[in-house]
Amino acid sequence: MIDAAMNRDQLEETKLGMRxxxxxxxxxxHNFKRNKLSLVGGVIVVLFFxxxxxxxxxxxxxxxxxxxxxxxxxxxxxxxxxxxEGHLFLLGSDKFGRDILARALYGTRTxxxxxxxxxxxxxxxxxxxxxxxxxTKGSWLDELIMRAVDIMLSFPTLVLAIAxxxxxxxxxTHIGPIVLxxxxxxxxxxxxxxxxxxxRLMRGVVLQEMTEDYVAASKVAGASGGRIITRExxxxxxxxxxxxxxxxxxxxxxxxxxxxxxxxGLQPPRPSLGIMLNEARDFLFLGAWWYAIVPxxxxxxxxxxxxLLGDGLRDSLDPxxxxxxxx
Amino acid sequence: xxxxxxxxxxxxxxxxxxxGVVNAVDDxxxxxxxxETLGIVGESGSGKTVTALSVMGLIExxxxxxxxxxxxxxxxxxxxxxxxxxxxxxxxIAMVFQDSLSSLNPTLTVGExxxxxLRFHTKLSSKRIQHRVVExxxxxxxxxxxxxxxxxxxxxxxxxxxxxxxxxxxxxNPALLILDEPTTALDVTIExxxxxxxxxxKEEFGMGTILITHDLAVVANSCNRxxxxxxxxxxxxxxxxxxxxxxLHPYTRGLLNSILRxxxxxxxxxxxxxxxxxxxIDLPDGxxxxxxxxYANERCWQLDPQLEEIAPGRRxxxxxxxxxxx
Amino acid sequence: MGTYILKRLxxxxxxxxxxxxxxxxxxxxxxxxxVRVMLGPMQDEVLVAKLRxxxxxxxxxxxxxxxxxxxxxxxxxxxxxxxxRGASVMSxxxxxxxxxxxxxxxxxxxxxxxxVSTGILSALRQNRLPDHIARVIxxxxxxxxxxxxxxxLILLFGVYFLKPWGAGGFVPLRESIGGNLIRMLxxxxxxxxxxxxxxxxxxxxxxxxxxGQDYVRTARAMGIGWAxxxxxxxxxxxxxxVVTVMGNAIGYLLGGSIVTETVFRLPGVGNLIITGVxxxxxxxxxGIVLTIVVVRIVVNLIVDLLYSYLDPRxxxxxxx
Numbered sequence: 001m002i003d004a005a006m007n008r009d010q011l012e013e014t015k016l017g018m019r020x021x022x023x024x025x026x027x028x029x030h031n032f033k034r035n036k037l038s039l040v041g042g043v044i045v046v047l048f049f050x051x052x053x054x055x056x057x058x059x060x061x062x063x064x065x066x067x068x069x070x071x072x073x074x075x076x077x078x079x080x081x082x083x084x085e086g087h088l089f090l091l092g093s094d095k096f097g098r099d100i101l102a103r104a105l106y107g108t109r110t111x112x113x114x115x116x117x118x119x120x121x122x123x124x125x126x127x128x129x130x131x132x133x134x135x136t137k138g139s140w141l142d143e144l145i146m147r148a149v150d151i152m153l154s155f156p157t158l159v160l161a162i163a164x165x166x167x168x169x170x171x172x173t174h175i176g177p178i179v180l181x182x183x184x185x186x187x188x189x190x191x192x193x194x195x196x197x198x199x200r201l202m203r204g205v206v207l208q209e210m211t212e213d214y215v216a217a218s219k220v221a222g223a224s225g226g227r228i229i230t231r232e233x234x235x236x237x238x239x240x241x242x243x244x245x246x247x248x249x250x251x252x253x254x255x256x257x258x259x260x261x262x263x264x265g266l267q268p269p270r271p272s273l274g275i276m277l278n279e280a281r282d283f284l285f286l287g288a289w290w291y292a293i294v295p296x297x298x299x300x301x302x303x304x305x306x307x308l309l310g311d312g313l314r315d316s317l318d319p320x321x322x323x324x325x326x327x
Numbered sequence: 328x329x330x331x332x333x334x335x336x337x338x339x340x341x342x343x344x345x346x347g348v349v350n351a352v353d354d355x356x357x358x359x360x361x362x363e364t365l366g367i368v369g370e371s372g373s374g375k376t377v378t379a380l381s382v383m384g385l386i387e388x389x390x391x392x393x394x395x396x397x398x399x400x401x402x403x404x405x406x407x408x409x410x411x412x413x414x415x416x417x418x419x420i421a422m423v424f425q426d427s428l429s430s431l432n433p434t435l436t437v438g439e440x441x442x443x444x445l446r447f448h449t450k451l452s453s454k455r456i457q458h459r460v461v462e463x464x465x466x467x468x469x470x471x472x473x474x475x476x477x478x479x480x481x482x483x484x485x486x487x488x489x490x491x492x493x494x495x496x497x498x499x500n501p502a503l504l505i506l507d508e509p510t511t512a513l514d515v516t517i518e519x520x521x522x523x524x525x526x527x528x529k530e531e532f533g534m535g536t537i538l539i540t541h542d543l544a545v546v547a548n549s550c551n552r553x554x555x556x557x558x559x560x561x562x563x564x565x566x567x568x569x570x571x572x573x574x575l576h577p578y579t580r581g582l583l584n585s586i587l588r589x590x591x592x593x594x595x596x597x598x599x600x601x602x603x604x605x606x607x608i609d610l611p612d613g614x615x616x617x618x619x620x621x622y623a624n625e626r627c628w629q630l631d632p633q634l635e636e637i638a639p640g641r642r643x644x645x646x647x648x649x650x651x652x653x
Numbered sequence: 654m655g656t657y658i659l660k661r662l663x664x665x666x667x668x669x670x671x672x673x674x675x676x677x678x679x680x681x682x683x684x685x686x687x688v689r690v691m692l693g694p695m696q697d698e699v700l701v702a703k704l705r706x707x708x709x710x711x712x713x714x715x716x717x718x719x720x721x722x723x724x725x726x727x728x729x730x731x732x733x734x735x736x737x738r739g740a741s742v743m744s745x746x747x748x749x750x751x752x753x754x755x756x757x758x759x760x761x762x763x764x765x766x767x768x769v770s771t772g773i774l775s776a777l778r779q780n781r782l783p784d785h786i787a788r789v790i791x792x793x794x795x796x797x798x799x800x801x802x803x804x805x806l807i808l809l810f811g812v813y814f815l816k817p818w819g820a821g822g823f824v825p826l827r828e829s830i831g832g833n834l835i836r837m838l839x840x841x842x843x844x845x846x847x848x849x850x851x852x853x854x855x856x857x858x859x860x861x862x863x864x865g866q867d868y869v870r871t872a873r874a875m876g877i878g879w880a881x882x883x884x885x886x887x888x889x890x891x892x893x894x895v896v897t898v899m900g901n902a903i904g905y906l907l908g909g910s911i912v913t914e915t916v917f918r919l920p921g922v923g924n925l926i927i928t929g930v931x932x933x934x935x936x937x938x939x940g941i942v943l944t945i946v947v948v949r950i951v952v953n954l955i956v957d958l959l960y961s962y963l964d965p966r967x968x969x970x971x972x973x
Contacts, residue, residue, distance in 0.1 A: 151671045154953075158908025159926075159945050166930040166938045167679040254798050258912050261800045262927055277800060281916070284804070284812055285820070292808065296801035304796035311792075383874060416876030424871065432868040434889050434965055443885075444875045479965040495875060 038312015044305030121191035126198025134206030247310035338395035438476030731936035760845030772856025794850030803843035821917035900956030
């Protein structure tokens with residue numbers, strides 16, 4: 001039984017004036033490095049980014065090339081088997097005779113592209129809205145933005161994405177003279193779905209920072225409103241936002257792969273991990289386990305990596321966690 | 328002379344932290360008689376609270392009581408099991424902490440929380456417990472006790488919460504009451520009321536009391552004897568009057584000088600002891616107080632002073648105690 | 654507490670109204686207009702005009718909204734245009750809702766039982782083996798997408814263990830209770846795992862927060878037994894933030910059931926909305942989204958109620 005309150009107080013009392021004072025960022029980095037889990041997460045994430053980025057170099061073949069295809073479908077081949085022409089399917093082939101490893105690599109690439117793009121847009125949108133709302137706290141603008149955020153949040157993310165895609169349709173979309181590729185459209189849809197969370201978070205963090213002493217000091221020193229918020233407040237609001245961004249990358253990957261599983265994402269023959277899982281369903285009873293396991297594991301690992309990273313970042317920020325003691 | 332209620336011998340309590348070993352209580356001995364009030368005075372980190380927690384048996388990871396004896400009514404508390412200690416806590420020895428909004432469970436009524444203590448330590452019926460709770464609230468000066476017993480902690484003011492905590496502590500008529508900075512978070516007027524209450528209760532119930540505080544002024548009114556602690560060690564012990572009349576240890580002098588006296592003229596600057604409390608993991612060689620002591624000499628920097636009996640009931644840990652004069 | 658509930662209710666109504674407006678507008682953001690989309694390749698101008706009039710799409714926007722909203726309040730969510738011509742959307746939803754509800758309900762019950770008990774255990778045995786195991790499983794539960802988990806379960810039970818119920822499909826309750834329930838097992842696990850993991854993590858973290866609170870220290874100092882402290886101080890207070898998470902995560906369940914129904918081929922509402930998207934049946938899409946949003950808002954209200962009941966600070970407001 002650990003009596004944390006008792007000893008926290010005593011510890012605080014008994015360890016005075018000792019360690020050199022660390023800034024928030026340094027403290028953060030120091031704790032982050034010590035946290036093994038977040039390092040693992042970071043490694044996984046970086047690994048998959050590399051895989052995705054270098055897909056064209058690492059791929060054993062063209063992901064849409066169909067080996068041995070006579071007409072349409074045929075049975076998927078297990079890992080380490082060969083096509084009639086001698087191509088080695090390292091992780092097996094799919095129903096069209098395409099190399100699963102190649103498709104998985106490219107699938108990872110598009111998945112990460114999508115997720116990063118979506119989060120970037122959501123971030124910019126959400127952080128901007130949240131900052132404006134926070135800074136003009138109490139005004140009609142603040143109310144308006146927060147009401148909009150509340151309403152958006154009353155839609156479950158996947159449902160909202162499905163509804164929006166349902167409206168826009170699948171495939172390329174033409175809005176007047178503008179043509180949106182499918183990928184961009186999905187990115188925008190997901191971004192719209194997640195920006196409210198960023199907005200709400202940013203507003204909360206901004207409000208908190210505004211009550212800090214240094215902001216009041218700034219105001220007294222005569223700094224204008226814009227300067228206050230952009231320089232000092234912004235820097236200090238970034239750490240918690242970054243934590244959320246990482247965790248949201250995890251959910252974004254989850255949502256976008258769910259969408260493609262449902263057939264609402266990137267359309268075939270573009271390789272997509274979600275679609276591979278969908279196709280795999282029909283072949284489970286024929287014993288083609290690799291068809292489902294490979295893309296599934298890829299997706300799971302990416303999500304796992306972001307979760308570990310985000311958890312680790314969050315723990316590094318929490319001063320209580322940081323002062324965890326031995327024995 | 329009253330009997331010895333509490334006797335602490337050579338207590339050593341350490342905390343094993345990631346940054347090093349903290350000697351929170353560094354080989355201290357003290358005693359308390361029945362019906363006596365002992366004040367333990369020191370700054371944050373001096374070890375005063377850890378001493379109290381050691382008595383209560385509430386030192387947990389990463390802390391450990393390494394050495395010593397704690398005799399309560401003749402029995403060594405350090406030899407007791409957790410279960411045995413649970414019976415003693417709240418019943419024979421009770422501790423009141425500094426109030427904070429979260430000292431009381433927000434989801435239970437105040438009456439339920441006091442009643443719980445009674446249920447654990449007595450065999451009283453529910454009805455009797457209910458009566459006793461109201462009685463206790465009345466005794467600590469809370470108006471409308473019947474109604475207040477059904478209130479939740481957030482409906483109480485800070486002063487009232489402190490009274491409720493005291494009510495909880497005295498509910499089973501403990502022989503020893505420990506108060507840890509009971510009024511630090513409260514206004515001066517409320518503070519006065521609380522001390523008046525404690526004094527009255529002491530008279531009525533004859534409890535031995537330990538009052539832990541950083542405020543020497545508070546000690547003057549409530550205590551018989553005083554112990555001054557610094558960096559985990561006891562540096563002086565005396566009867567209250569003797570201490571005020573003639574403080575021996577330089578630290579004590581410093582503390583006394585820091586108290587603003589209204590009667591005297593204050594010319595010039597406010598007095599405060601220069602320097603900071605040392606890092607308990609990295610204590611200075613020689614006397615712990617030497618870096619901040621204006622009387623410190625070569626010997627002080629090198630030798631660690633022991634707590635010595637200068638006169639009956641008078642102890643001080645200073646190498647220059649006989650040399651210094653005001 | 655009364656004012657608190659009233660305030661939440663009052664807040665819920667405009668949220669619902671605006672959300673419904675958004676849903677309503679969904680049709681109209683489809684490029685080319687809803688009618689052309691629904692007709693697909695058969696773009697006869699006369700037909701287009703006729704359909705527009707029939708669906709009331711030639712009226713000004715706000716009037717359309719009012720018509721639609723008014724009908725919705727009476728339970729009329731329109732007519733399906735492509736899935737089942739002429740069938741009322743409401744009847745389609747009602748038909749399938751019980752299936753979705755059953756899966757969701759089972760998932761929640763099992764998930765909560767596991768999550769709460771594991772969370773409590775994990776916190777009490779912090780950093781020891783049971784805690785580490787639980788945290789790893791929870792992390793996996795949150796990271797493995799539910800469709801992948803569902804497929805793996807099918808692989809395991811349907812293919813390798815050759816259980817007939819392992820392949821999905823649905824047996825109505827009136828036909829066979831056993832048959833129905835066993836087929837709900839895998840979908841419930843697939844759907845509930847992530848939810849369970851989220852709640853478990855919250856429970857654990859809330860417990861740890863509470864364990865560091867001063868009132869736990871007070872109770873210990875008064876000699877209160879650990880069992881009583883765990884029950885009345887720790888768990889009682891930790892449940893408060895957990896209840897909020899339980900409610901919020903329902904949103905995840907609503908979305909997740911769409912996926913789960915697709916994986917296990919269950920005739921629920923989730924399956925229906927996907928078909929609606931593929932067949933461009935806007936009334937169906939709108940009707941289902943509206944239903945989901947209503948459910949979400951209602952659940953939030955219930956959670957608020959529960960929250961105010963559990964936390965006396967909300968129930969009795971500011972005292973003194």
